[in-house]
Amino acid sequence: MVWGQVDRDGRLSQASIGLASVACELASVMRVKSTMVITTERMLHMGLENVPANKVLVLRCDHLTPMMMEGHVQAMELAVRDAAPSILLISATPEGRELAPRLAARLEVGLTADCTALDVDDLGILQQTRPAFGGELMATIVSSTQPQMATVRPGAIISDVSLPPPVIESRDLELPRGQVIWIDGSKLKETSDLAGAEVVIAVGRGVGNVGNMVIFERLAYLMGASLACSRPLADAGWMQRGCQVGQSGITIAPRAYIAFGISGSLQHRVGMNSSDIVVAINLDPEAPIMQMADIRVVADAVDVASKVISMLEQQAGLSHVIDEDALKK
Numbered sequence: 266m267v268w269g270q271v272d273r274d275g276r277l278s279q280a281s282i283g284l285a286s287v288a289c290e291l292a293s294v295m296r297v298k299s300t301m302v303i304t305t306e307r308m309l310h311m312g313l314e315n316v317p318a319n320k321v322l323v324l325r326c327d328h329l330t331p332m333m334m335e336g337h338v339q340a341m342e343l344a345v346r347d348a349a350p351s352i353l354l355i356s357a358t359p360e361g362r363e364l365a366p367r368l369a370a371r372l373e374v375g376l377t378a379d380c381t382a383l384d385v386d387d388l389g390i391l392q393q394t395r396p397a398f399g400g401e402l403m404a405t406i407v408s409s410t411q412p413q414m415a416t417v418r419p420g421a422i423i424s425d426v427s428l429p430p431p432v433i434e435s436r437d438l439e440l441p442r443g444q445v446i447w448i449d450g451s452k453l454k455e456t457s458d459l460a461g462a463e464v465v466i467a468v469g470r471g472v473g474n475v476g477n478m479v480i481f482e483r484l485a486y487l488m489g490a491s492l493a494c495s496r497p498l499a500d501a502g503w504m505q506r507g508c509q510v511g512q513s514g515i516t517i518a519p520r521a522y523i524a525f526g527i528s529g530s531l532q533h534r535v536g537m538n539s540s541d542i543v544v545a546i547n548l549d550p551e552a553p554i555m556q557m558a559d560i561r562v563v564a565d566a567v568d569v570a571s572k573v574i575s576m577l578e579q580q581a582g583l584s585h586v587i588d589e590d591a592l593k594k
């Protein structure tokens with residue numbers, strides 16, 4: 266069973282769809298069926314026939330707005346107690362990280378958080394692999410409780426199964442109102458869809474100061490890339506936590522990962538080492554990111570970014586002046 270997360274735009278999240286694919290592969294090894302359970306305030310009308318699962322169960326209730334995890338926990342508890350799955354998987358998105366431990370506590374089962382690989386053995390025991398000891402080694406964990414429950418980093422496991430359209434079932438739920446009151450979500454800025462981005466520009470401490478961020482935002486805009494960062498930048502509030510790549514951030518696998526002023530610590534690399542091509546711009550030729558990069562540029566990050574911006578603007582016939590209004594669009 267997989268939790269189907271509905272994003273704030275009312276669509277099923279890409280992370281859930283990716284995870285459903287992984288669940289299908291595990292289910293086929295175990296010769297069982299896979300189910301995605303979607304908990305939502307509104308019925309979804311689009312795309313469910315493309316969900317890679319044998320069954321999609323839509324649980325609907327007015328309280329199941331995207332940010333109100335209390336209701337989602339209650340709905341998922343009902344679904345799990347009803348179907349008694351042997352495995353329960355949840356994406357390690359910010360919402361999934363909120364839902365999973367609460368649900369595990371209610372079900373009184375163990376939870377392996379932030380898995381980067383999953384497998385099942387001949388007895389149907391889920392082998393849950395995740396970084397341990399600050400990423401120094403990978404630990405494979407098995408559960409002693411049922412369902413075997415894990416969260417999985419979005420993008421960490423790639424699977425592409427093709428199945429006939431799932432059986433779709435929907436139910437209206439009556440759930441008690443929770444105690445959390447949602448006051449105002451309008452001030453929350455959306456993070457860019459890093460998980461699905463083909464080209465990612467990632468910035469680290471080597472970019473110097475927060476004032477330089479506008480340069481990298483401009484570069485990302487011109488290249489049609491998404492912007493990501495290392496942890497110190499998220500800690501400093503220069504970028505949102507959702508943009509942080511690595512062990513305690515998100516895991517991505519873009520076609521190109523262009524790292525400006527990032528040293529490439531192990532904790533950072535676990536979040537991007539499945540990228541097809543890595544380009545590193547760093548003053549230090551010995552930095553760990555340079556060792557793994559396909560293209561290495563030993564140079565100042567801001568200098569390189571500014572030159573590429575000029576080149577792209579010349580090609581596009583645009584002004585060299587950084588237009589902050591355009592960036593906000």
Ligand SMILES: Cc1cc2nc3c(=O)[nH]c(=O)nc-3n(C[C@H](O)[C@H](O)[C@H](O)COP(=O)(O)OP(=O)(O)OC[C@H]3O[C@@H](n4cnc5c(N)ncnc54)[C@H](O)[C@@H]3O)c2cc1C
Nearest residue numbers: 469470471495496511512513514526528533548549565566
């Ligand atoms: C439990 C735990 C979890 C963690 N999780 C994460 C995580 O999810 N993501 C993450 O990123 N980190 C994580 N970290 C932190 C991680 O260990 C590193 O401290 C962090 O990744 C370093 O970020 P950085 O590369 O931006 O900075 P630094 O390590 O300070 O590197 C800066 C780099 O910029 C280069 N540089 C300096 N000036 C310039 C310039 N002018 N032009 C070009 N290059 C320049 C330097 O040579 C250096 O290589 C975690 C740590 C722990 C303990």
